[in-house]
Amino acid sequence: MSGERELDSRLRCAALRGRLLSADEAARLIGDGMTVAVSGFTPSGCPKAVPLALAGQVRRGERKLKLTLLSGASTGEELDSAWAECGIIARRMPYMTSKALRAAVNGGGGEEIAYSDVHLGEFAQNARYGFYGKIDVALIEAAAITEEGNLIPTTAVGCSQSWIDLAERVVVELNLRQSAALEGLHDIYRPDDPPARQPIPLTQPAQRIGKPYLRCPAEKIAAVVVSECAEKPRPFPPADAVSDAIAHNIVRFLQKEKEAGRPSADRLPLQSGVGAVANAVLLGLKDSDFDHLNFYSEVMQDGILDLMDAGKADFASATSLSLSESGMARLLGDLEHYRGRLVLRDSEISNSAEVIRRLGVIAMNTAVEADIYGNVNSSQMNGTTVYNGVGGSGDYARGAAISIFMTNSVAKGGKISSIVPMVTHVDHCEHDVDVLVTEQGYADLRGLSPKERARRIIENCAHPAYRGQLRDYFERACAQSGGAQTPHLLDECFAFHRRLRETGSMLEEK
Numbered sequence: 001m002s003g004e005r006e007l008d009s010r011l012r013c014a015a016l017r018g019r020l021l022s023a024d025e026a027a028r029l030i031g032d033g034m035t036v037a038v039s040g041f042t043p044s045g046c047p048k049a050v051p052l053a054l055a056g057q058v059r060r061g062e063r064k065l066k067l068t069l070l071s072g073a074s075t076g077e078e079l080d081s082a083w084a085e086c087g088i089i090a091r092r093m094p095y096m097t098s099k100a101l102r103a104a105v106n107g108g109g110g111e112e113i114a115y116s117d118v119h120l121g122e123f124a125q126n127a128r129y130g131f132y133g134k135i136d137v138a139l140i141e142a143a144a145i146t147e148e149g150n151l152i153p154t155t156a157v158g159c160s161q162s163w164i165d166l167a168e169r170v171v172v173e174l175n176l177r178q179s180a181a182l183e184g185l186h187d188i189y190r191p192d193d194p195p196a197r198q199p200i201p202l203t204q205p206a207q208r209i210g211k212p213y214l215r216c217p218a219e220k221i222a223a224v225v226v227s228e229c230a231e232k233p234r235p236f237p238p239a240d241a242v243s244d245a246i247a248h249n250i251v252r253f254l255q256k257e258k259e260a261g262r263p264s265a266d267r268l269p270l271q272s273g274v275g276a277v278a279n280a281v282l283l284g285l286k287d288s289d290f291d292h293l294n295f296y297s298e299v300m301q302d303g304i305l306d307l308m309d310a311g312k313a314d315f316a317s318a319t320s321l322s323l324s325e326s327g328m329a330r331l332l333g334d335l336e337h338y339r340g341r342l343v344l345r346d347s348e349i350s351n352s353a354e355v356i357r358r359l360g361v362i363a364m365n366t367a368v369e370a371d372i373y374g375n376v377n378s379s380q381m382n383g384t385t386v387y388n389g390v391g392g393s394g395d396y397a398r399g400a401a402i403s404i405f406m407t408n409s410v411a412k413g414g415k416i417s418s419i420v421p422m423v424t425h426v427d428h429c430e431h432d433v434d435v436l437v438t439e440q441g442y443a444d445l446r447g448l449s450p451k452e453r454a455r456r457i458i459e460n461c462a463h464p465a466y467r468g469q470l471r472d473y474f475e476r477a478c479a480q481s482g483g484a485q486t487p488h489l490l491d492e493c494f495a496f497h498r499r500l501r502e503t504g505s506m507l508e509e510k
Contacts, residue, residue, distance in 0.1 A: 003176075007226065010144045010174055013218055021223040023053035026171050029222055030054060032065035034136040037127075037163035041320035041347055042097070042274065042299060043076035045156030047139045047173045048229035055082040066090035070132060072158020072319065072347045073120055073298075073391065074098065076232060084113065093132070094118035095389040097234070106385050117379060117386065120298070121351030121395035124162040128193055138167035140214070141227075143178045149218030150211075153186050154178040155231060155328075156320035158347050161190045161214050169222040177228045181335045184212050186344045202355050205269050205296045205317040208343065233325045236302070237276040239283065245439035246277055246406050247284030250364060253404070253435060253442045255288065263401070265362060269296040271396050272303075273365045274322055277406055279303045281364060286310050296361050298350045298392045300342065302327035308341055316342045319350040351392045356399030363396035367407040367436075370461075371423045372454040372474060373486060374430040374445050376405050382497070383424025390427045397432040409438040409463035417466040419457060421473050422493040436461050450486040451478065469496075 011017065027050050030036060040046030057063045067083070068091040074080065080098035083089050089101070093116040096102060105115040118126065126132065140160055144152040153160060154175060164170055189210030191197055201209050239247075257264035265285065270293060272278045282303025285293060293313040295304055299322035307313035321344070323331060331338055349355065356363070367376045368387065377383075379390050397403045405428065407418045418438070430453070436443045441460040445453045458470045473496065477487035 006176055010176060010180065011224065012147045013145050013149045015218050016145060016149060016221055016224050019221060019224050021225055023049040023225050023227070024057070026050050026223040026225045027054040027057060029169070029171060030065075030067070030137055033067075035068040035070065035133055036137045036139055037070040037135045037159070037167060038075060038079065038138075039072070039140040039153065039156070039158055039160040039163070040075060041072035041156040041158035042074050042322045043232060043234055044320045044322055045141055045154045045158065046071070046075040046079055047141045048076060048078040048175070049173055049225055049227040050139055050171060051079040052082060052229075055086045055088065058086040058088055068092075068132070070127065070135070070159075070163070071095075072123075072156065072160070074388070078229070089113050091116070094120055094123045095391050097388050102387065115386065117389040119351075119390060119394045120347055120392040121353060124159040124346070124348040125193055127159070127162055127166060134168070135163060135166045136168055138163035138170045139173070140164065140170060141173045141175050141178070142214075143175065143180060143182045145172065145174060145224070146213060149216055149221060151214040151216050152183045152212070153188075153214060153344065154182055157186060157188065157344050158319060161188055161346055162348070164214055164216045164220070165190070167220075170216060170220050171223045171225065172221055173225050173227045175227040175229060177230050179332045179335065181332065185339065185342070186212050188212070188214055188346060189349055190346060191348070200349065200352060200355055202349065203358065205294045205359065206315040206343070210345075231328070233323055233328055236279055236324055239276055239280040242408050242439045243277045243280040244284070246408070246437055247280040249437050249439070249442045250281050250404060250406065251284045251288045253437070253444065254290070254362070257402075263360060265290045265293060268360045268362050268401055269294040271295065271297040271356075271361050271363045271400070272301065273391075273393065274299050274301065275366060277366055278364065281406075282307060286312055296350070296356070296359055298347060305330060305338070308338065314341065317345060317350065318342070319345055319347040347392075351395040353395055353399035356396055360401035361396060361399065362402045362404065363393075363400035364404045364406065365393035365396060367405045367418070369418045369420055369423050370405060370407060370433070370436055370457070371420050372457050372470060373450050374433040374436060374453050374457065375423050375426050376428040376433055377423040377425045378405075378427045380425035394428060394432075397428050400434075402434050403432055404435040404437060405433055406437040409440050409461060410465070414463070414465065417463060417470075419462040419466065419470065421470065421477075421496050422488060424497060438462075440464075
């Protein structure tokens with residue numbers, strides 16, 4: 001199809017033909033001090049051409065500006081990284097994965113960025129309540145624009161509908177590199193806010209409750225930018241023996257649940273986070289005896305395609321196609337095969353604690369560290385340096401039928417134990433953690449007292465090189481606490497972390 005015919009088929013609203021601008025022209029609609037809200041969730045579905053044009057203007061010294069940047073989750077290198085490197089971002093929320101942005105947030109490389117870490121499932125509602133101020137520009141990537149001016153999202157949805165509703169004006173990146181076949185894949189449903197909210201009418205992962213497009217009055221669109229920027233999926237680290245062992249232990253736990261007669265992966269939808277360990281879990285399920293798997297998650301990884309192709313998974317609901325480059329090519333190359341088996345929703349729905357609880361989701365998320373009582377840190381290094389953020393793990397942990405957290409038992413090549421007396425930062429308290437898994441084994445914590453939890457975590461999850469030290473700490477804490485429910489030696493908790501980082505060596509099992 002020629003370029004003009006392709007544009008005709010994608011830009012179907014005649015009134016918007018007169019609002020075609022270049023990326024450089026559209027970028028000049030964004031002024032100093034503005035709040036810009038963007039589409040997408042993870043690098044998928046994020047605008048690219050206009051952010052790069054704006055960064056170019058700043059690099060060339062043509063403009064100097066500071067912006068607040070809102071998104072569904074993290075964005076691509078064209079946005080978070082490019083803007084952080086140029087010093088454009090003054091304030092950022094709710095999640096990030098960019099190294100350049102992380103450095104600036106943590107006070108390195110120039111001016112500090114004010115970063116607010118927010119549960120993704122509540123972010124859109126908070127914005128509608130006005131917690132983050134006025135939104136000046138919504139920058140939305142689309143695969144097509146309908147006759148009425150409504151937008152067909154691309155590979156992710158995130159908070160796009162709320163950004164369109166709240167923004168004073170909308171700039172659309174019409175990305176011709178995104179497949180036109182994505183049309184019809186989405187289910188956009190924006191609930192009313194309390195106290196007018198009604199129950200979200202979703203009772204099955206495969207159910208559709210909304211529209212296949214983002215509602216956008218044509219008069220609100222200030223510019224349409226034709227883009228041909230390729231999406232740059234984030235590559236996954238390859239699975240290794242540790243991630244495979246964690247996956248094996250999770251599958252083993254799920255099989256035990258089934259044997260006990262309780263609902264397990266054969267009857268409850270699954271949620272899985274992003275990364276090598278999460279993808280290894282999906283591959284582990286491929287070799288299990290579970291069939292007819294369903295997913296209600298915020299992201300869809302390559303492993304879900306593998307499960308569908310193997311006849312093991314029936315359906316996946318998400319807000320983002322967080323696939324590798326080869327995974328995205330596989331999906332788009334045979335989209336008709338997958339079309340009736342997946343849906344992309346607003347992150348407010350994919351991460352809704354109400355829906356997660358109703359469906360009985362089994363949630364599987366990663367931890368930076370966990371303590372002997374089951375508290376989990378998923379966002380901070382040494383309790384002071386934010387890494388990515390809490391993301392959607394809190395939404396799922398709070399609503400899940402079974403909340404599973406997984407981590408390697410050691411980090412930094414064995415120099416640091418990931419199981420500690422007390423975490424340096426708490427994202428998920430012990431009440432939201434049902435099962436803790438490492439490559440050493442799993443600890444089912446349901447129904448256990450704090451002391452029982454500690455014994456089980458130490459024996460089942462801690463690395464043998466640190467198990468003796470943790471036992472010794474716990475036994476002395478019990479002896480000195482006078483029978484307290486959650487024994488701690490507070491001075492030693494911090495000494496434990498300091499000693500591990502100073503010695504840089506693994507301790508022998510006592």
